Amino acid sequence: MADVPAGRLVDLRARVAEAGFARACAAAGLDLDPEGTPDLVVEHEALFPRLAVSGWLGLAESFMAGEWRSERLVDVLEALISTGYRPQLGGRPLPPRPYGGGELPTELVRLSSGDGLSAFGGVFASGVPTTVRTAVPNHGRGPATHFVDLTTFSAPAAVDREDLGDAQTRAVTMLLDAARVTAGTHLLEYATSGGAVAIQAAHRRATVDTLTADPAQARAVGEQLLLAGVEPSVHVSVIDTPVPGPREWRGSYDAIVSVEKLEMLSEGNRVRYIRALDRLLTIGGYATMQSVTATDALSPVARQALGVLRAYVWPGLDYPTAEDVHRLADRESGLRVIAQTHVGSHHEQSLAMQRSLFEGHTREAAAAGFDIAYRRLWIYQFALREALFRLGMLDTVQFTLTHRNRQGRR
Structure with missing residues (x-):
């Protein structure tokens, strides 16, 4: 990112x-006039060679470098994506790369989380669920x-940043309830x-x-468990x-929970x-997972815009559709999806609050060692994902799975 194409x-x-x-920008209705109240301001012409060479990735890197800025970043990204902006002719989405098991730094999560622990989307109390039993292929x-059992939550109403922690807690509660987790349940969480x-x-x-493949994450979680007084359990x-x-982990669990890992x-x-879930889940048990999914509206332009997340945050990121999860x-496996709950509008609101929280903690982020380019990256990724939820290109779904028959596939 430090080297401008020349x-x-x-x-x-x-x-x-x-x-x-x-x-x-003109087609998207974005104002660039510095004499008025511009939607975005180009501070340095280095933006344009980055656009020419790297397309949407160049746009994000230019933002990280401070070469352009916006007080309405979500609106700007939403407008450019919705109008089909293709800055790099013939450009292709940056392909996913292998995920090595690393997790987000816990300090970074803390600075943008309502409960101090969670990087995932929540479910707000004001949402109203509607359930319909639906036949699927x-x-x-x-x-x-x-x-x-197909459940859809209405959009949250009258919420603010102070509600985020409760919303993230509610998302976990819904997953544990769907997995039938009670006293005596043997539960596996991965990751x-x-x-x-x-x-x-x-x-x-x-x-x-x-389970985690990240030793630093394991240490951080161990500290949280100690503070919560639940370390023995x-x-x-x-x-x-x-x-x-099978060589890395064996066992038999009454319930399995996974949050935003599949994508x-x-x-x-x-x-x-999915084969690991099948193998580790006891017959009669339930697995639940919350995943961000792609909708049919996710456009090629949006997929190009997501390249910055693969380049700098989640190398394997590739949003499946809900049907992809059923097909998988x-x-x-011997598992079948028996229920799915859609909470995309709540995740959109969660992202807006996470971005706002992080923007209010930029000094703490700097003190924790995240330089200014990384801080801008973190703001940008929140804004980009929020824009895609606004456009209906992303959704968040909680899936409940169980074995199709008593024998399963062991």
């Missing part, structure tokens, strides 16, 4: 990119369709979500194993692979992941 050909392409950027053997799931489950008097284990195979895995690791379970 050269004679780049200079020519940069002039074309500058003109294209001006046209896109069966992608495996057997009948052509099966039934799913650890910073302690939120394990602490709530321990308060229900469940016995919890939580929770065992934190470090594994050597992003997805535990971080490559296609091959998703197969290993039906074809690669």
